[in-house]
Amino acid sequence: MNEKTIKSGLYLRMLRGGESRLGANKDAINDLNVFPIPDGDTGDNMLMTLSGGIDATRSLTPEKTENQPSISLGETASKASKGMLLGARGNSGVILSRFFAGIAKGLEGLEEASTTLFADALAEGVKSAYGAVSTPVEGTMLTVLREGVEAAQAEIQKEAEAQAQTLLETLIEAMKVSLEHTPELLPVLKEAGVVDSGGAGVLCIAEGMLDALEGKDIPAKQTQNAPPKAPQVDLDGFGPDSVVTFGYCTEFLLRLQTSKVGDPDAFDPSPIKEFLESAGESVVCFKDGSIVKAHVHTPTPGQILNKVQQWGEFLTVKIENMNLQHSGVTIQNNFDTAAGGTAAEPEAKTEATKTETKPAEEVFAKKRKRYAVVAVACGEGLVQAFKDAGVDEVIEGGQTMNPSAADFVAAFERAAAETIFVFPNNSNIILAANQAASLYKGCEIVVLPSKDLGSGYVAAASIDRSCPDKQQIVDAAIETIGSVETCMVSKATRDAQMDGVVVHEGDYLGFERGRIICAEKTREDAALKVAETLGIGLHDVAIVFSGADTPEAEAQAFAAILQNKFPRTETMLTPGGQPVYDYIIILC
Amino acid sequence: MLTIFTDSDTDFTPKVAAEYGFKLISMPYSIDGKTFYPYEGYDEFDFHAFYDSLRGGVLPTTSALGEDRYISYFEPEFAAGNDILYIHFSAAMTMTFQSMDNALKTLKAKYPERKFYSIDTKGITIVSYLIARELGDLLKKGMSAEEAVKWAETEVDNYSQYFFADDLKFFRRSGRVGGLAATMGGLIGLRPVIHMNKEGKMESLGTVKGRIQVMERLVKYVEECGDDVTAHRFIVGHTDAPELAAQLEGMLKEKFPGLQTETVCTNPTAGSHCGPNGVGIAFHSKGRLK
Known part of the structure; x- marks a missing residue:
């Protein structure tokens, strides 16, 4: 060549x-x-x-x-x-x-x-x-x-x-x-x-x-190397006598047809969006050029498809029984799956949020909340904890599974608020959140610099939604983020020497953001030492999230030790179920 | 003869009411559309089971008593030629006293010679309990209804109540506390400290982080506002948190040796608004804040 x-x-x-x-x-x-x-x-x-x-x-x-x-x-x-x-x-x-x-x-x-x-x-x-x-x-x-x-x-x-x-x-x-x-x-x-x-x-x-x-053979798509984008679905989860209780997650790309709508570029997709709103829930619908991308949860996907065909012809259609889907992350994963399987979908979303801002606001004006909170977390217990803390949309992800800017954009759409506060909760996710914020034009997005789950959790739970002054909320959240210490424990996968700590494979590492503090033989020893190093006794509250691999009884015993050792620090234990980290201890 | 009533919102139980010969008006709460009247037909209430159901996600509601209920309480007394003194929880917190006034108008027409006295404790639960107990003692000693009303005019404000709630969702739903921030602070150990103000309304005094710290704040209020607290009854109340209540009692007695405390569990109707795991105090003070 x-x-x-x-x-x-x-x-x-x-x-x-x-x-x-x-x-x-x-x-x-x-x-x-x-x-x-x-x-x-x-x-x-x-x-x-x-x-x-x-x-x-x-x-x-x-x-x-x-x-x-x-x-x-x-x-x-x-x-x-x-x-x-x-x-x-x-x-x-x-x-x-x-x-x-x-x-x-x-x-x-x-x-x-x-x-x-x-x-x-x-x-x-x-x-x-x-x-x-x-x-x-x-x-x-x-x-x-x-x-x-x-x-x-x-x-x-x-x-x-x-x-x-x-x-x-x-x-x-x-x-x-x-x-x-x-x-x-x-x-x-x-x-x-x-x-x-x-x-x-x-x-x-x-x-x-x-x-x-150089003309070497390049496979069209390295699917064997692509990380999985959607969870495996257990088809046995819906048997001959099962009843559809959650409906179907239905997504499609519709090419608007000149014969049906006249000029596709000039076509206002509001009627499609309004129809979907009337027929289902969790509606996301936008237009890019002559393509309409839509997502809706409905008990009767057939009716949806029949109706929208009056405006165009389908490029792709995906229908999933939501009884089979993993609860809590359904919409998110659907969007991911769609992004991996459709042509111009990510771009369509970008353009749609840019060009469709006005109609979308008009359609949804009455439904938008004053504030919404979007946060990133992983682990069943942690995701629930963030929801309990008032987070409207939890994007499943974290250190080993960073959400994309598109994931954030989809969450912004679902949150439907005038102002959305975003807690990325990981220094490696903040940039993607900022990128999504700059791409999304549907409402005001404020990305708060929470670099770990602890600071994000405490700041999210502290947001006063009755406060009319947005800046006051932001200032308070930033102050909270700065005041929280987060200790983490994870198992070492190799020998190493870092921050003056000698680590052997299999040790439990106690660390805070970017700094190894100790390497111990048990997860509890590591957790205790890192918490002590970060001054647990000087904090009023220690919130302990136990990881997926930490037995519940062990976590309870550890929480009791913490409470006894530091009686002035209130210890609150929640099974977080997070991967990788045996313990996350939030000191606030 | 004078018949003295109080209501279950003052934390009086049938047993305590019997000490003074008081009759008890049951203030209801509802769960899933079913209304419950505490102590109607029984003397012991299973507080732990009730608060445990709240911990499990039950969110009870409360409602005002109907006019007919008041008539059923009061008319037999009037018919028997008795006058009535009713020591009740704060009228500023409920519409129930509107029904009572209507009932009294009906009864006044029927029994024009009968007298009805009322004392508003401007509180609910422990401070009302404390005031009703003090009044009970005085009435036992021969104080008249008129004198009791006169006493209350000046003395009610000298009994203060401070408490904290563990989970804001109950108060947020009931909307009965002024100045509460709409946060989920309970999850991060942030608890609102609430007091009863001079108008008989609950008001947030801000939040404190940490369980020990919030109890220290309660002790501090006693230090700042208490008036000869060891010479008066001192009530520690809790919503199914006896260990915390005992811990607070210990902290108080350390600061105020000789303090005579009495611990009560908050009645379910008031508890429907503040939720489980809360602790509070009521004591003789130099006056209520605000």
Whole structure:
């Protein structure tokens, strides 16, 4: 291959090549975890983000774009970028999505790009990626991207209109050197004995792009590597004598037909939304161009489909018996499943929230609450605790399962309020929440900087919904977030030495946000020590959430020990059922 | 003859009422549409079972007594030639006394010579209990109904009540406490401290985090507002939280050696509004706040 020009089809193939390589290596990237506990998810996050972009371009095959000059490189890059922005999960995913958004900006309006222009677009990508975080840290994927792209640009300056292959080879070589160097820039990596996982991820993508350029076989979709997006459904859960009590989760993409609605672009989808509202619950409905995307819970999906066909024809339809679905996360997972299985859905959501703001507000005006709270949590008990704390929409997720920007957008839709306060509850989720907030135009979104479950829980429970002053609520929540200490306990998956603590595989680590405090032989010893280190006795209340692997009797005995040892600190125990963390202790 | 009534919202039980020869008006509560009248047909109430049902998710409601009920309580007394003194819970907290007034108008026409006296304790549960007990003692010693009414005019304000609730959902639903923030603070150990004000209404004084800390706040109110508390009855009330009540009693006695406390469990009708695991105190004070 001696390509000197990058066209739409090639760009798509390159993206798919990147997805393929990343998919094959995601577990290894997950394992590049600074903390020796099983919560690494960078590989998953980056893969799901990239896949979100590729899904958004599914209607455009490389062959199609090559044979249809009307589909420009700029359009393709833009479509992929929008999909990634909405599909972004975790900080690495958000940075990746911004990188590709920068590339799309650089390629805007171009039918095709010379390698020089493409290198400039890459530089635009780096600029955009750095802009994704308020305080860029060197030694991360940002550095790897920047140093790789700088080398590529230097190559272009040496040889104008270099071959695309040379450009990528130069980029990759520089990225490899940069990646190896990351532990020198970031002490935490050096201490953990790993290179930066996000950097490794972008290197994989670049290598996969080169694979595509070199004509290596790229499977259409690396489904075998894609992380599961929906829970397994137990079909035995609904037998011959079962009764449908929850109805059917029904989703469809409807292509508006000129013969039925006149000009699809000018068509106002309000009648469809109003019909769905009258026929079911949990309605989400919006329009992007000539496509209407809808989600509704109904006992009679057939009637819904028959009725809406008067406006168009179906592109996709999905109907699931909600008795079979996991309670509590139904809508969320449905949306995820749909995002993975439909063409331009993530983009449709973005555009819909932008273009449909007014009608949606008119339709729902009377139903919108003054305030709503959206939070991220995982574990049956913790999810329930957040709901009890007044959280309107709990997005299932956390350290090992970062929700995407699209997940947030769907939750914003469901929450239906004038102002929505968002508690991401994880430093790796805040960027995706912010990204969703910037994409969503349906109402005011306030993302509060809760970096762990503890601060988010306490702040959410403290929100005074009767307070007319929104700023007062925000100030109080920020103050609360800053006043809470959260201790966590998890089992070490490897030997390590961090923060001056020698860790052996199988030890229980007691840690707070980003800092290991102790390594003990039992989870209770670790929990006690970390709680003592964080000054449990100086706090009025200790809220203990026991993890999925912590036996209830053991947790109760531990809570009693805490209460006896620190009588002035009220200990409140709740089975949180969270994965990974044997205990989460919130000191407030 | 004078017949003295009080009601179950003052935390008087049939046993305590019998000590003074009081008759007891039962204030109802409802669960799932079924109305219950405490102590009607029985003398002992299973507080633990009641509050445990609240812990399990039951949310009772309360309702005003009907006119006919008041007539059924009062008419036999008037018919027998007795006058009535009714020491009742706060009229500012309920519409039930409207029904009573209507009943009294009917009875006045029928028994124009009979007298009806009422004393509003401007409280509910323990402070009403304390005032009714004090009045019971005085009446036993020969105080007349007129004198009792006169006494109450000045003395009711000198009995204060402070308490905390464990779960705000009961109060939030009943809407009977002013100044409550609409938070879910109970989940994070944040409890509102509530008092009875001079108008006989419940009012939030803010929240305190931590169980020990909230009980310390109650003790502090006694230190700040108490008036010769060791020379008077001192009531500790709880909504099925006897251990907490005992702990608070211990803290109080440490500060006020010689304090004579009496512990009561809050009646179910009032308890429907404040929920389980709450503790409160009522004592002789320099006056109520506000």
